[in-house]
Amino acid sequence: MSRLTRWLAPSTTARAHCDLPCGVYDPEQARIEAESVYRIIDKYNASSDDVYRTRAIAIKEKQAELVKHHLDVLWHDYFKPEHLEKVPNLHELFWSATKQVSKVKASTDIADAKKLLELIDEVDAAWKATGGEEKTRVAGRPS
Amino acid sequence: MTDRRPRRPAGPRRSTPLRERLRGPWRIAVAEASMRPAIEDGDWLLIDPSVDRWPRRGSIVVFREPEGDALAVKRVAAGPGDRVPFADGFLELAEDEAWLLSDASPEETVAAGFGEPVDSRRYGPVPLELLVGRAWFRYAPIRRMGRLGERRTRAS
DSSP states (O other): OOHHHHHHSOSEEEEOOBOOOOOOOOTHHHHHHHHHHHHHHHHHHHOOOHHHHHHHHHHHHHHHHHHHHHHHHIIIIIOOTTHHHHOTTHHHHHHHHHHHHHHHHTOOOHHHHHHHHHHHHHHHHHHHHTTHHHHSSTTSOOO | OOSOOOOOOOSOOOOSOHHHHTTOOOEEEEESSTTTTTSOTTOEEEEETTOOSOOOTTOEEEEEOTTTOOEEEEEEEEOTTOEEEETTEEEEOOTTEEEEEOSSOHHHHHHTTOOOBOSHHHHOOEEGGGEEEEEEEEEESGGGOEEOOOOOOOOO
């Protein structure tokens, strides 16, 4: 940079603000946290140690919150209005999936966790149907 | 806009004392692409920080974002007292508020490698106390040097 340019350069920056999403999305992220939840409920039910069970509940709560977060990110940031053509039940699907997370938080029934995994698999199918696998993973998805 | 009021400055004056306003900034560099094609990422602009109220519709302003306080640049789409189409109805701006929008559409910013534009549609009306100045001239790059025009905007 020449001295003149340096002298002319503004010292302040103003943003013509846009979102800056990283563009990397994968329902696997939600799936892994939901699997932890599943396993925690499993261990909870197998144990008779009160301390262990209390810890399991606390951890389940935390992991479930992560599931909700990852689902929300997919819903808000990855899916676009035009995807509704391919997946007409998209909003309903996310609504039931995030509702199911809340249900799992309050439950120690393995069937609830199983149901959550199934709903995440449906989200995964929607992500694949809209080309997510090719578009949002760097150099496609490692097989 | 649905109303036919003249596009002249309206609303109350800024409470920031002139002496403080004159500290600037007088020049800013623009980052990101939501004001394309009028302003590109990397343009250098001259700012008039002495403005004492919201400039009229179509002007480009520098202000602090209501969320996060970052310095930002957008266009005035509606000013104090105007009605802005919002959701299924209208939003009536208060006497010290403006509705600030991006020039570029989401498709355009995404094509330019950025995310969706962030403006009043995200953070709502911007109060006068967050106004920093009016951008009026581009001084770099030299081949696009010149006054920044006003433009009719859609207040949506």
